[in-house]
Amino acid sequence: MELLGLLKLLFIVVVLGLTASSLIGYSSRRRRSKKALAEVREQGGVIRRLSEAEQQALPPVHDPAKPKRPLALESDDVFLLEGAYSRHGIESNGTSTWHDIIGGVEVFLPYDADLFLAEHNRAEVVFAGKMAVVVGLNQEFDLLSAVERDQRRNTADQQWQDGARGALQDVFVDSDDDPDRDKEKDEEEAARKRRVDIYSQRDETVAEIEARRGRGVGLLPGLLLTFAFIGLGIATARTSVLAMSLWSGAAVLLTVWALWLFWRRWRPGPPRKVNTVAGTLNLTPLLFDEANSRVTVAPTLGDKLVFSLPEHWRPHVSYEDGQRLEMDLRVDDYSVVNYNRQLSLDEEIRRFPPAYWGRHLTMALVAGVALVVALLLSRAPWADLMLAWNAVSGSSYVEAREASDLLAAPPDLGSMVDLAGSGRCQVRASMGDWQYPGVHCDWIRWGGDTSELPRVEIDELTAGLFSDEVVKTRRDPYVEMMVKLYGRDPGQAPLVVSNPEELIELVENACGSRQQHACAYLRDTIVEHLRVALPERPSDWRTLREEVAGYDGEKPLQALIGRSQLSLVKRRLRAVGRERAEQAVPDLGRQIHEKEKGGVLVHMIGDPGLTPASMTDIQLWRRFVELTTPGSAEPFSAKGMVVHRGEDESGAPILVVDVTRQLDWPWRSLLLSFWILLCAVLLPVHLWLAVQQYRAKRRREADLARLHGWA
Secondary structure (H helix, E strand, C coil), X not given: CHHHHHHHHHHHHHHHHHHHHHHHHHHHHHHHHHHHHHHHHHHCCEEEECCHHHHHHCCCEEECCEEEEEECECCCEEEEEEEEEEEEEEEECCEEEEEEEECCEEEECCCCHHHHCCCEEEEEEEEECXXXXXXXXXXXXXXXXXXXXXXXXHHHHHHHHHCCCEECCCCCCCCCCCHHHHHCCCHHHHHHHHCEEEEEEEECCHHHHHHHHCXXXXXXXXXXXXXXXXXXXXXXXXXXXXXXXXXXXXXXXXXXXXXXHHHCCCCCCCCCEEEEEEEEEEEEEEEEECCCCEXXXXXXXXXXXXXXXXCCCHHHCCCCCCCEEEEEEECCCCEEEEECCCEEHHHHHHHCCXXXXXXXXXXXXXXXXXXXXXHHHCCCHHHHHHHHHHHHHCCCCEEECCHHHHHHCCCCCCCEEEEEEEEEEEEEEECCEEEEEEEEEEEEEECCXXXXXXXXXXXXXXXXXXXXXXXXXXXXXXXXXXXXXXXCCHHHCCEEECCHHHHHHHHHHHHCCCCCHHHHHHHHHHHHHCEECCCCCCCCHHHHHHHHXXXXXXXXXXXXXXXXXXXXXXXXXXXXXXXXXXXXXXXXXXXXXXXXXXXXXXXEECCHXXXXXXXXXXXXXXXXXXXXXXXXXXXXXXXXXXXXXXXXXXXXXXEEEECCCECCECHHHHHHHHHHHHHHHHHHHHHHHHHHHHHHHHHHHHHHHHHHCCC
16 A cells, blocks of 8 residues: 555656646747847848738737737837747646747748748847747748638538539639649649539438448447446446335336337438549658658549548559549548449448448447446355245245254245244354364254264363362451561552362372473463462472372461462463364264264354354364254254255265245345346357348448459
8 A cells, every 4th residue: 555655656756747748848848939039129130011911810819828809919010030940838727828939939830831932031020028020931932822722612612511513612723832833834734633513412321321430339329228237237236125215216227228229220421522523632641651662652633632531441452643533522521432433332331331331330239238247246146046036926935933844845946934943053164274273153963863963071180170179268367467567568568269179189190291382381481470388489390299199287277479460371271271162172073973863954044143253172072962962952043945965974965055035025036137137148149240230341342342343
């Protein structure tokens, strides 16, 4: 967690650092631009005055950083600005701001001035606020001709939108920038090459609409279906009927909506306009790849329309400069629907309908992931299905109050049972290891033969080590008075031990010659802390035992021990008892388990309250004593679904009952069953359809190749 927090902090620091660096760089570039502008004002001379016609032609000037605030011209003085062109900007919250620079000064480029930029620029500018406004550029751009071009461009755009029959309006009437035009001696031939004629305008056909829109990959139905499965998952976790009903109802509605969107009849939607045009093909070089000696060109119809072909046509269409073409172009994006009366989207779609395999793949993926999630949420999917079936079909519980009833008519898998009677908790190994046995009351043997069960008893030595009376003590007024005379609390006075002989004999019998750590610690603790009333204090266990055994005084032998030391001695005694129990309990548990036979073994699962309680070895030993005592059967009840049947080593039938599956609360299983069945239907259906549609797509591609001679 500390590493994750450190990485998050480092990420935040890096992001803030990059943001600050960008802002500083952006501000620095703008300051340099302002400084360069001031130098041009101070050092540059006025080359002419802006004419009244130019002032009227100049559009509103805006600072890109403050586009809503227009800038006013400071004067009609025109200055000369020279230098290279560059551009910089900044992006924030999805918006971007760009600044055009010539010779280090930020400039405003009106109309189509950017089309006349060169590597080195010579611009005529006037000043408006902190910007230089370009009114002339490279002796090719000026405001008056730009206004005329803008008007012609608007006329051409309107003509294109309306589909008015005739030659499309030229924008660059007197342009000399095309070297091919300089070489062209016949002016009529040059005009013909630039000319684009509009023949007619029509609406898209249904096939052309489908080619443009397609039918998608089913993202919206897939998303709705995903939300439906999320709603089902939330509903299965609710314990309130109202909450479960609301979430499951929303999930069903989303499912119906998703399936309706997916399977509804396709509607083409409103058609777009298509213009039928003709013109000469011009190829304009754009990029040159020196490594591969490859030139990238942009095809245009005349000098006006940059068209785009459908993706599957591009590898097969060869361009020839000067070729006369007739095409149908969409008005809004100049995309081709019919190329030179040779390639037609309408014909392709009508003759070979598209195959949309991706839609089915999306639904199959959603259903597959949802099925995996449902199987993970359900402990036993088949049991959920059976409980749902029992609830829907009106099944009832099979009641049994005697083990003989079950033996006579064993319930089937998936049936609902209500068992009640008296049975015995079972001794079982933990993870199959008898070194750690346990008493499991989630395993009940109902009936069966108890005659061969071993009669388990706790031996007296082990019981004595755990007894509270193993060290008999009492308060002594004389000892308390002596402690008080020394200025101490009488309540902390040592206690008198009245049975030191019995205590030492018990320890000797329990330990004997054993050298386990518990016994060694116990002997050392008694020697150190038990003050036996002997002429001399023994220094080791052997001496203490011999002197206590040989004591023949008239009064009973006594000893003193501190209160905290008494607790320590008792802990050491219990540690020895645990060592003895650790050796006896595994063997006892195995013996009891091997002797259990007959009856019916009922295993209840699902309820966390049935988890075996954690016990110490001596507690287990005592529990073994209770289990092997005649009449040790205890009342039990198991109400739920039979999820497994089998036999134990003795041949007794085993019934595994899931007590969490109840007929009065089948809703979770009903929802999970609906979930699993829905996925089990959607997944194979859409997967099969995806495969079939993919094959159809490949066949369509082959048919199109044969149709156009590409194969």
